[in-house]
Amino acid sequence: MTPILPAGIRSLTFSLDETGTPFLILFAFLWTISALYAFATTPAGERARLFAYFVPSALGGVTVALAGDAISFYLCFALMAIPAWGLITHARTAEARRAGTIYLTLTAIGEALLLAALVIMAVEADSLALPVLAEAIGTSPLRDITVALLLASIGLKIGTLPASGVLPLSYTYTPAGAASALAGASAKVGALAMLRLLPAGVMPEEWSYAVMALGMATAFLAAILGTLTTTPRAVLGYSSASQMGLILVAAGVSLTSAEAAPLAYGAIVAFSLHHGLAKSALVLGDDVVSRLTGRARTAALAALALPALALVGAPLTSGFVAKYALKDAVHALHGTVPEAVYALLPWTAIGTAALMLRYFVLTRERTAETHVSPRVPVALWSLVLAAVALVVWMWPAHWNVHAIESALSLSSMWTALWPGLIAVAGWMALRYAPRGARRLNGIVPPGDVLLGLAAAVRAADRWLAGRSRSGGVTARGERADIAPALRATERSAVAWTAASTLFVLLVLLLVALSTR
Amino acid sequence: MTAWLPMLIPAIAGIATFALGESRGRARNAVNLTAAAMSMALVARLVVHAYNGTVVASTIPMLPGLELGMSADLLGLLFAAVATVLWGVTLVYAIGYMDHAADRARFFGFFALCIAAANGVALADDPLSLFIFYEILSLTTYPLVVHTGTPEALAAGRKYLFYALGGGAALLVGVAWLATIAGQTPFTPGGALTTVSGRTAELRVIFALMVAGFGVKAALMPLHGWLPGAMVAPAPVSSLLHAVAVVKAGVFGIIRLVNELYGPDLATSLGVATPLAILAAVSIIVASVIALRQDDFKRRLAYSTIAQLSYITLGTALCSPLAAAGALAHLAHHAVMKITMFFTAGSVYETLHVKKVSQMPGLARRMPLTMASFAVAAFALAGIPPLVGFASKWMLGVGSTQGGSVWALLVYVSSGALALGYMVPILTSALREGDHAPARGAESDPRMLWPIVTVGVLTVVLGLTAGLPGSPVHWAMTAIAPSFGGWTP
Amino acid sequence: MNVLAQLPGLLVVVPLAGAAISFVAGRRRAPHVALATALTVLALAVALAVHVLDDGPFRYQVGGWGAPLGIDLVADGAAALFLVLTAIVGLVVTLYATAYFRTDDETAYGHGLFWTLWLFMWTSLNALFLTGDVFNVYVCLELVGISAVTLVTIGGGAEALRAGARYLFASMLGAMTYLLGVALLYAATGQLDMDVLRTTLVADTTAATGLALMIAALVLKTALVPAHFWLPAAHGSAPSPVSAVLSSLVVKGSYFVILRLMLDVMPADYLPGVEIVLGVLGSAAIVWGSVQALLQTRIKQLVAYSTVAQIGYLFLVFPLARHGADVLTLALTGVLVHALSHGLAKAGLFLGAGSLMTRFGHDRIADMGGAVRSAPALTFGVALAGVTMMGLPPSGGFGAKWLLVSAALASGEWWWAAVLVTGGLLAAAYMFRLLSVLLKDTPTELHASKGDARTEWLPLALALGAVLLVLAIPLVSNLAAASNVLIHAGVTP
Amino acid sequence: MSTYLVYTAGGVLLYALGTYGLLAKRHLIHKVISANFMGSGVFLILIGLGNRSPEGGPDPVPQAMVLTGIVVTVALTALGLAIVKRYYTATGLDNLDDEPSAGGDR
Known part of the structure; x- marks a missing residue:
């Protein structure tokens, strides 16, 4: 029997490998912190409701790093993603429900695409083991469709254009604790999927270029959308989408070049770790700030600078190392597109910096809610901040030591700094901007085109419903009743004279036939 | 003779139920439950025989030159x-x-x-016998x-009957035509x-013609x-219609038709399998989309059934061994999942008179065990591992891919997404705050609750044990293998 | 003297004697006489069937004269089948009538005559099935007709009288046409005995015209569309036991003569095109009768139009018979099974309709809701009879439909199969129009009347018989093989 | 031979007349009489047949048929008249009243 037949529970295998380890650490850390945070900040009456979804989601979110075969991976992916609906809709507001619906729809599509890809890979590899899958698909005639399915699935997970709204939607209405896990860990499963499933160095260059271009476009456009959105959480969501665009660039690199793949993988891991922690810290920070008053609030706002700077990629932060690793990876490719991407990469930091400024402003404006003791939240937040500060120095050396070394060079520090400075300058300049420009503030609701799409679907549904109703009425009205005509025909046919004449005609017919 | 018993035991129980009449409820229940237990034991024995390679068979002369087997x-x-x-x-x-309902003798009889006819369809050895039991099934279901x-029920019954009889007419012509050109054609793997x-x-x-006949019960669009x-x-009855007997008789007919009457090779070389597959694929997608838009609980489940049945038809029509086996396994798996859902629908209606998805808020707290079972079945239907629906869906997907029909795989996974789309809103609606206060005592009649929990648990257990000898997956592969020239998975 | 050889004579003499005795026995004892006669005739008919199965067809010379001067009776498989059918239905109808025509009901006009007339009609029917002489057919047909018309009017209502008058005039028209045909046939051939005609018939315009006239007349008696005009009124307004007999047996009598003339007496293509006309008219009957049945609002009219439709099936054998012995065997067996199953089911249906009308006190279908509650066995009987009408398995109707469809497909003329299938669906349509009302959940108080058990269960018994007939198809097939039609066509069983 | 033809022609004429009457005449007694016309027509033909072959004696069979036929026709006529009378008593009508134009059909 081939190993790809369904074998129920026996087909699930879990193991820890080199790729999984950093993710396991990241996921376990973030889900634990956010669980504690959520427990502390959720009113006792609502805890059961929240954790009914939180626990399975966390279980899936952590074990996905351990999944050793296609089915376990799919299971963990689903286990994390589907219950997250309950976290997003926890607030029970109409917006939260709508966000949940859109999220779940996209999740369902993403799961379907992933399953399709996994099935093809399993068939081509005649195995379920993850390490074998990516290798086997590289030489399969179904390679292109499989990679397309994978990219689409991962793209939905990490909020690539045009689904850039999915991350803001899933953070905005979620309680802070849960949101930090979603922000920090959930999208990183997409990064893990890139490492586990995408074949390295087998695709034509055009594929790679298209993916890289898409990644860059996401990075820039999400930043622009984010600066125009409404809440700090939404800003963070778009920031995540933007950063995930950069991860996609790294994935694009690995697709076509086997030599650059280790560099790209290093960049993906680095980005995941760095971004996961920093984003988690920012999400929690927003909530922590709102719980504080006075001097503590000011201190907290100041502390927000650490993860913010890390995201921008300021020197000596984790973001700096991650970005450097990415640059290295892109640099390993030659051609117009990689070179253009390479040139554009620093410019993405301007967008990130602008987002961080926007986030900072919005967070500062938040009104304080002081009814819960902030002690536990602050303590947990501090832990995450500490991790943000330290993680870069626990870098697994064999990935890309060059990145760490270059973090200490002055020239590269300048490269990292100027985009941030431009953003600050731009922000300052904005004060003197015409009123019309300022009105753009907050015109992008979290979810952007997805909201429009959802509205369109609802409208189509209403239209269909209306049409089928009116259609039914006309159909009934127009049905002609032939019964009276049939009855009348029979009545005249059985009337004596007509009927007996018919019979005589029948007789004549038979006689005529027989005497031919 | 033994081969007739799975059909005869329920038939005798039915006649006995009529004879006992309306008033002797205890005796009626005893007769029916005993018959069910006997049938189960008998089927189990036959399964052991069949696994060991002994197929119990029997025929009686029926029409000139044709036997009932x-x-x-x-x-x-x-x-x-x-x-x-x-x-x-x-x-x-x-x-x-039916505790307080009228005409229970008629109902249980x-x-x-119906079960007798379904078992007849299952074990029928040739197209004619299958047709006969297929038509009996139509009649006994009416x-x-x-x-x-009620007028509504009568209208629905009329519709059902015309579809069923129309299909039966097509099937009759098909079977008779085949008999005139080929004589007695007992089902032969391959x-x-x-x-x-x-x-x-x-x-x-x-x-x-035969597809048109079976397609009616298999609810193949249109x-x-x-x-x-x-x-x-x-x-x-809905459970019986949708999960157990009636619709499954249709898809089972298609399975027999493709695998054991025409055989995968002939069906492929005649070029009849692919149109069937396309029809099934369209049914899957269209029915799933329609299901999204139903507020009536049972109607939503009904459209889901239409889609899921076409899973089986599609898997069979692909003429790829693993897909065919997956289709057969899905026949069993879908039965377990869908019966859980219809039990739930019945239970919430009978207990709280909830008929629509939009009336469900509060239901999760009012009937937690029931809704939990439903949730498990719903996720199983959407193909979440390691529940039962995943196993067959995986087989179907893998089989499609192996057969070179990646498009079918895409249909399957899309339908999985759509299944989440129409199942989850039921759950989310039930999970909302609503009018139904938590129950003080039992959430519903225990005779309804425990069957629900049992089949709900079965969706998990069958999923976890998928692939073990005797599980539907293994069983289906063993049963399908001969049709593909001794293919071994 | 071999008793078995006397069976054809006995089958005519015994019911005739019963009729005479019942007339003098008086209204109270007449039912007992009729029952005793019915049982005896059944035994005789079964014995004849067994005998034919064992030894094949045989002739019986009435009075020992022999053809051409005397009148011969011919007992073959097909005749035996019709005789047994008549005996079974006859027995059940007699039993039913003992409940229906209650002896203490002194006001009912003419009820006392029922037994005599009915046994007399039975006599004529048996004679019709057995006779081997075309002129004797005329006599038997008229005897059947006279008793049938009288039985239709036995209730004495205006509607029944009108229907009876129409029936009588139609009967006269048919009789005279038939007689003219016989005259022409005799003018051309000088023969009346079917067996002699079979061997001596040569191409001849006068003979062909005569046969065409005879067949047309028989078509009228069988009420094939468009000559069905007298049937719905007559069968619909007669007392229910009479309707049952008329619909299930009487039309088969004239049909059996057509069958023998077309397939046995005449060489193939003797009347070119006539078999096609009969097939087309049969198809038209199936469709038109069913459609009209669907439109009826009164229960017995519905059942009567159903007969118009079901008669159509019987005529499909003629076009199919041109396609060789195998197809002929299938088709002939098919129509014989159909005649049997329709005979049983239609009698059950008419008796059931009668019981429903007695219980409800009216005949409007729309107001018969809730019958399933108060008379479940009766409703079930009607439903089962419906099943066999529709030709659904497992029922005799299914066997017939299967055989005819197979014959049509084997002949290559698949359109007859399409007609058959359409007919089944239309039958389903009109039967379920009735059933859906009977199954409706309307609480009703039905009239309780004496003889309820008999009037409730006997329709079910007949319907069950029609259903179980499917198991007897091998037997019917053997009887068909022992029929003169197939033996003379050279089919070896 | 010519005698036979005369009989036959007369018989066919009578038969046709009778058929017309049975079909077209509305009064029920007319119909009964018309049917008798038809019968007489056939009997005439049959009687003619009996004298067809001059070399042999008269053929007894047609005569037997005519006799039987007359008996049957008399019986039918009697029954017809009885029914017409009862129909008239019950409804006051002397025709079938079933033409759609008359509107009396049920």
Whole structure:
């Protein structure tokens, strides 16, 4: 029997490998912190409701790093993603429900695409083991469709254009604790999927270029959308989408070049770790700030600078190392597109910096809610901040030591700094901007085109419903009743004279036939 | 003789139920439950025989040159086992559900006759015998559909009957035509028409006629119109219609037709398999999309059934061994999942008079065990591992890919996404705050609750144990293998 | 003297004697006489069937004269089948009538005559099935006709009288046409005995015209569309036991003569095109009768139009018979099974309709809701009879439909199969129009009347018989093989 | 031979007249009489047949048929008249009243 037949529970295998380890650490850390945070900040009456979804989601979110075969991976992916609906809709507001619906729809599509890809890979590899899958698909005639399915699935997970709204939607209405896990860990499963499933160095260059271009476009456009959105959480969501665009660039690199793949993988891991922690810290920070008053609030706002700077990629932060690793990876490719991407990469930091400024402003404006003791939240937040500060120095050396070394060079520090400075300058300049420009503030609701799409679907549904109703009425009205005509025909046919004449005609017919 | 018993035992129980009359409820329940237990034991014995390679069979002369035959092969036994086991579960449920209803003798009598006919369909050894039991099934189901006697039920019954009889007419012509050109053609794994395989034009028309016949019960679009309407029947009947006997008789007919009458090779070379596959694929997608838009709980489930049945048809029509086995396994798996759902629908209606998804808020707290079972079944239906639906969906997907039909795989996964789309809103609606206060005592009649929990647990257990010898997955592969020339997975 | 050889004579003499005795026995004892006669005739008919199965067809010379001067009776498989059918239906109808025509009901006009007339009609029917002489057919047909018309009017209502008058005039028209045909045939051939005609018939315009006239007349008696005009009124307004007999047996009598003339007496293509006309008219009957049945609002009219439709099936054998012995065997067996199953089911249906009308006190279908509650066995009987009408398995109707469809497909003329299938669906349509009302959940108080058990269960018994007939198809097939039609066509069983 | 033809022609004429009457005459007694016309027509033909072959004696069979036929026709006529009378008593009508134009059909 081939190993790809369904074998129920026996087909699930879990193991820890080199790729999984950093993710396991990241996921376990973030889900634990956010669980504690959520427990502390959720009113006792609502805890059961929240954790009914939180626990399975966390279980899936952590074990996905351990999944050793296609089915376990799919299971963990689903286990994390589907219950997250309950976290997003926890607030029970109409917006939260709508966000949940859109999220779940996209999740369902993403799961379907992933399953399709996994099935093809399993068939081509005649195995379920993850390490074998990516290798086997590289030489399969179904390679292109499989990679397309994978990219689409991962793209939905990490909020690539045009689904850039999915991350803001899933953070905005979620309680802070849960949101930090979603922000920090959930999208990183997409990064893990890139490492586990995408074949390295087998695709034509055009594929790679298209993916890289898409990644860059996401990075820039999400930043622009984010600066125009409404809440700090939404800003963070778009920031995540933007950063995930950069991860996609790294994935694009690995697709076509086997030599650059280790560099790209290093960049993906680095980005995941760095971004996961920093984003988690920012999400929690927003909530922590709102719980504080006075001097503590000011201190907290100041502390927000650490993860913010890390995201921008300021020197000596984790973001700096991650970005450097990415640059290295892109640099390993030659051609117009990689070179253009390479040139554009620093410019993405301007967008990130602008987002961080926007986030900072919005967070500062938040009104304080002081009814819960902030002690536990602050303590947990501090832990995450500490991790943000330290993680870069626990870098697994064999990935890309060059990145760490270059973090200490002055020239590269300048490269990292100027985009941030431009953003600050731009922000300052904005004060003197015409009123019309300022009105753009907050015109992008979290979810952007997805909201429009959802509205369109609802409208189509209403239209269909209306049409089928009116259609039914006309159909009934127009049905002609032939019964009276049939009855009348029979009545005249059985009337004596007509009927007996018919019979005589029948007789004549038979006689005529027989005497031919 | 033994081969006739799975059909005869329920038939006798049905007649006995009529004879006992309305007033002797205890005796009626005892007769039916005993018959169910006996049938289960008998089917189990036959399964053991069949696994060991002994197929119990028997024939009696019927029409000139044609015999009525029953044969307890693994393929048929799978369907018979589904019908028999779920009959037992449904009986308990129905006894609870129909506790205060009128005309129970009629209800349980026809119920047993339905199962008898389903078992007849399952074990029928040739097209004629299958056709006969198929038509009996149509007839014995009709009184159940119109059981309540309301104008709505009668209208639905009329619709059901016209679809069923129309399909039966097509099937009759197909079977008779085949008999005139090929004589007695007992089902043979891999195909029974080798002697007449040259008459391609006729064989194509016959195939189309038979598909039209089976397609009605299999609710293959556009022959599905009766199914949503038939939802007016009492819940145990809906369960029977949708999960156990009736619709499965249709897809089972298609399985027999493709694998054991024409055979995958002939069906492929005649070019009849692909159109069937496309029809099924369209049904899957269209029915799933329609299901998204239904507020009526049972109607939504009905459209889901239409989609899921076409899973089986599609898997069979792909003529790829693993897909065919997956289709057969899905026949059993879908039965377990869908019966959980219809039990739930019946239970919430009978307990709280909830009929629509939009009336469900608060239900999760009012009937937690029921809704939890439903949730498990719903996720199983959407194909979440390691639940039961995933196993067959995986097989179907892998089989499609192996057969070179990646498009079918995409249809399957899209339908999985759509299944989440129409199932989850039921759960989310039930999870909302709402009018239904938590129950003080039991959440519903225990005779309804425990069957639900049992089948709910079964969706998990069968999923976890998928692939073990005796599980539907293993069983289906063993039963399908001979049709593909001794293919081993 | 061999008793078995006397069976054809006995089958005519015994019911005739019964009729005479019942007339003098008086209204109270007449039912007992009729029952005793019915049982005896059944035994005789079964014995004849067994005898024919064992030894094949045989002739019986009435009075020992022999053809051409005397009148011969011919007992073959097909005749035996019709005789047994008549005996079974006859027995059940007699039993039913003992409840229906209650002896203490002194006001009912003419009820006392029922037994005599009915046994007399039975006599004529048996003679019709057995006779081997075309002129004797005329006599038997008229005897059947006279008793049938009288039985239709036995209730004495205006509607029944009108229907009876129409029936009588139609009967006269048919009789005279038939007689003219016989005259022409005799003018051309000088023969009246079917067996002699079979061997001596040569192409001849006068003979052909005569046969065409005879067949047309028989078509009228069988009420094939468009000559069905007298049937719905007559069968619909007669007392229910009479309707049952008329619909299930009487039309088969004239049909059996057509069958013998077309397939046995005449060489193939003797009347070219006539078999096609009969097939087309049969198809038209199936469709038109069913459609009209669907439109009826009164129960017995519905059942009567159903007969118009079901008669159509019987005529499909003629076009199919041109396609060789195999197809002929299938088709002939098919129509014989159909005649049997329709005979049983239609009698059951008419008796059931009668019981429903007695219980409800009216005949409007729309107001018969809730019958399933108060008379479940009766409703079930009607439903089962419906099943066999529709030709659904497992029922005799299914066997017939299967055989005819197979014959049509084997002949290559698949359109007859399409007609058959359409007919089944239309039958389903009109039967379920009735059933859906009976199954409706409307609480009703039905009239309780004496003889309820008999009037409730006997329709079910007949319907069950029609259903179980499917198991007897091998037997019917053997009887068909022992029929003169197939033996003379050279089919070896 | 010519005698036979005369009989036959007369018989056919009578038969046709009778057929017309049975079909077209509305009064029921007319119909009964018309049917008798038809019968007489056939009997005439049959009687003619009996004298067809001059070399042999008269053929007894047609005569037997005519006799039987007359008996049957008399019986039918009697029954017809009885029914017409009862129909008239019950409804006051002397025709079938079933033409759609008359509107009396049920």
